[in-house]
Amino acid sequence: MLRAEQVQAQQRRPTPVTFGILITCVAIMAVSIVSPAFEQLAFLFGAQFNRGVAAGQWWRVITAGFLHADLAHILFNMWALYVLGPHLERQAGSAAFASLYGASLIAGGAAFYLLNPEGVAVGASGAIFGLFGAWLAVAYRNRNSAWGRSGLNQLLLLLGINLALPLFIPRIAWEAHLGGLLAGLLIATAWTMPALRGRQRRSARIAVGVAVGVVALAAVILA
Numbered sequence: 001m002l003r004a005e006q007v008q009a010q011q012r013r014p015t016p017v018t019f020g021i022l023i024t025c026v027a028i029m030a031v032s033i034v035s036p037a038f039e040q041l042a043f044l045f046g047a048q049f050n051r052g053v054a055a056g057q058w059w060r061v062i063t064a065g066f067l068h069a070d071l072a073h074i075l076f077n078m079w080a081l082y083v084l085g086p087h088l089e090r091q092a093g094s095a096a097f098a099s100l101y102g103a104s105l106i107a108g109g110a111a112f113y114l115l116n117p118e119g120v121a122v123g124a125s126g127a128i129f130g131l132f133g134a135w136l137a138v139a140y141r142n143r144n145s146a147w148g149r150s151g152l153n154q155l156l157l158l159l160g161i162n163l164a165l166p167l168f169i170p171r172i173a174w175e176a177h178l179g180g181l182l183a184g185l186l187i188a189t190a191w192t193m194p195a196l197r198g199r200q201r202r203s204a205r206i207a208v209g210v211a212v213g214v215v216a217l218a219a220v221i222l223a
Contacts, residue, residue, distance in 0.1 A: 105132020
């Protein structure tokens with residue numbers, strides 16, 4: 001077990017990836033509000049227009065994750081990132097967390113592209129659902145403890161609500177949510193394997209996230 005001072009030190013550990021993503025998304029949104037011309041250019045060249053992706057503009061599945069449609073959209077995503085991200089980053093390490101977030105973002109974009117070829121989307125929701133998936137894997141692994149059971153029940157309820165929202169709000173890209181969720185679940189499940197535990201295995205965790213991201217991006221390019 002960790003000593004109290006070790007736990008406190010871990011809780012104080014900085015999380016540059018989480019807050020770097022948060023600041024970037026908020027900054028882009030702020031500039032978009034101030035400058036409609038910037039907003040138009042950002043959406044023109046960065047949004048996930050799947051016809052553009054089909055024409056070879058594969059980077060859109062990544063850049064779209066840093067754009068948001070409105071204040072409500074970015075507030076939900078950044079709040080979820082603020083709640084879910086720091087603890088995961090401290091536990092896994094910043095580089096491994098970045099690979100998890102990036103792979104989930106790409107997997108969400110890939111799923112949206114493959115399942116909705118005519119669609120258009122923006123937002124970090126695919127990556128956010130990847131964090132949900134990672135937390136779900138952690139809670140399931142600890143399901144025999146009181147904390148694990150409580151966390152698992154809360155996550156399943158929250159995920160059920162979010163996955164049901166597209167039935168009532170038609171503009172939600174459920175495909176991206178599903179793709180990100182499955183990627184996060186897969187990566188975090190792999191991280192719990194004995195061979196990938198411990199500080200000395202962080203490079204292997206990074207490799208898992210990168211591999212999932214590469215496979216998802218290859219699916220987009222080859223499709």
